[in-house]
Amino acid sequence: MTLRHAILATLLDGEASGYELSKWFDPEVPYFWHCAAQQLYAELTRLEDAGLTAGREVVQERRPNKRVYTLTEAGHAELTRFVATDTKQSFIRDDLLVKMYTAEAGEAEVLLEQLEKRAVELRARIAWFDDLLARLRGGRSEQEFLADGERIGRYLAAVRGRSFECDNLAWCTWAEQVLRARELGDPPPALPAP
Amino acid sequence: MTLRHAILATLLDGEASGYELSKWFDPEVPYFWHCAAQQLYAELTRLEDAGLTAGREVVQERRPNKRVYTLTEAGHAELTRFVATDTKQSFIRDDLLVKMYTAEAGEAEVLLEQLEKRAVELRARIAWFDDLLARLRGGRSEQEFLADGERIGRYLAAVRGRSFECDNLAWCTWAEQVLRARELGDPPPALPAP
C-alpha cells in the first residue's frame, strides 16, 4: 500500500487539502504517483483515523469549506520506517507495449497512428516536467540547485519522471521509423542511444 | 483488462501452456507484461470459456499433464479490435520514487543503500534483456533483423523493456552521485544525457 506513503511524502512540503493533493495525483498530470480522486479522499480519512496526519477544517467564503492535512510525528515515523523497507521492483505496465507486441508486416497502419498519438502526449508531458523543474529550482541553475537546493528528493523524483517520458518518446519515434522503413522496404534507422 | 490481451498477444508466437506463459509473465523476469501465476491460470480459463483461445489437454509421462492453448479466430479478432482502441497513458509506479521524494539533507544513508540495491537488480535485468534480444535475432545483426525479421513487434517491445531498465539505471547512479556530493559538500555531478 504505497499510496499511503506517497501522500505522507507529499505532505513533507507542507499542509495540503484533499483537492490540492488530487491535482498532484491526477493521472493526467503524472508526477511520482497517481490515483483517482476518490481513492485519495478515502485514504486521507484512513490516514487521519490512524493518527498519521492531522486534519483541520478551513472555512471559506465563496468556496466550499475544505479540510487541510499536516504530517504528525507518527506520520514522520511511518515514512522513515517505510523508506528502510525492502523495495519492490519497478515495472512498466503499458497497453501500448501489448499492442506493439502484435506488430507484424503489413498491419502497421493502426500501430503507427497509436505511436504518433503517444508521441504527442509524451511531448506535452515533458514540457510539463520542464516547467515543474524550473519552478522547483526557482531561478537557480541546475548545478546550484543540486548542490544545496531544498527538498532535493522532490527534484530528483521529477527528474526521473521527465527521464521516463523522454526515454519513452525516443523509443516511440524510433519504433515508428522501424515500422515505416519495413513498409517501404528501406533500410532500418540507426539505433537509439544506449 | 489488458492481461487478457497480453496473453492473446503472446499466443501469436504459437501454442503455449499456462506454465510456460507463467514464466514469461513472472514478475521477476519482466518482459512486456507481468502477473502472478494464479491470475494467469484464472484468466486462461476465462479466455477459453469466452472462445478466444482453444485449449487442448496434453498427456505426459513423467510430468503432470498440461493444457496448451492456441488463438482462435475470435481471439485474433479481439486482438485486432483491441489494437485499434484508445490507448491509456503509460505510468511509472515505483516505490523507490516515493522513497526518493523524502530525501533531505542529512538522512541520505538509507536511500543510498536502496539506490545501490536497485542498480544491481537493474544491471541483471539489462543483461537478461540483452540475452533475450540476441535469441530473438537468432544470429542476425540488429540492422538485418530490423529490416525484415519475423515477429518484429515482439522485438520492439523487448527493446523498450531494455531501454526502460537502462534509463532507470542511469537515473539511479546519477541520483546516487548527487546525494553523495551533497553529503560531502562536493560540486554536483554532470547531468545525465537528455
Place this chain on the structure above:
DNA sequence: AGGCCCATGTAATCTGTTACATGATTCC
C-alpha cells in the same frame, strides 16, 4: 445557458496480491 472550477464523497465492480495446497520427478 452551458461549462469548468472548487470540494468531497458513496457504491459497485474489476484487478492484483498474498497465503496456502497438492504431488510426482529430477538434480545436487
Place this chain on the structure above:
DNA sequence: GGAATCATGTAACAGATTACATGGGCCT
C-alpha cells in the same frame, strides 16, 4: 535428504477503476 521444476489451482483480501452524486461560484 532437501531443493528445484513441472503443473495447476482455491480463498481471502487489498488496491484501483468506473459510474454516479451534490451544489455554489465564476466565466463566456
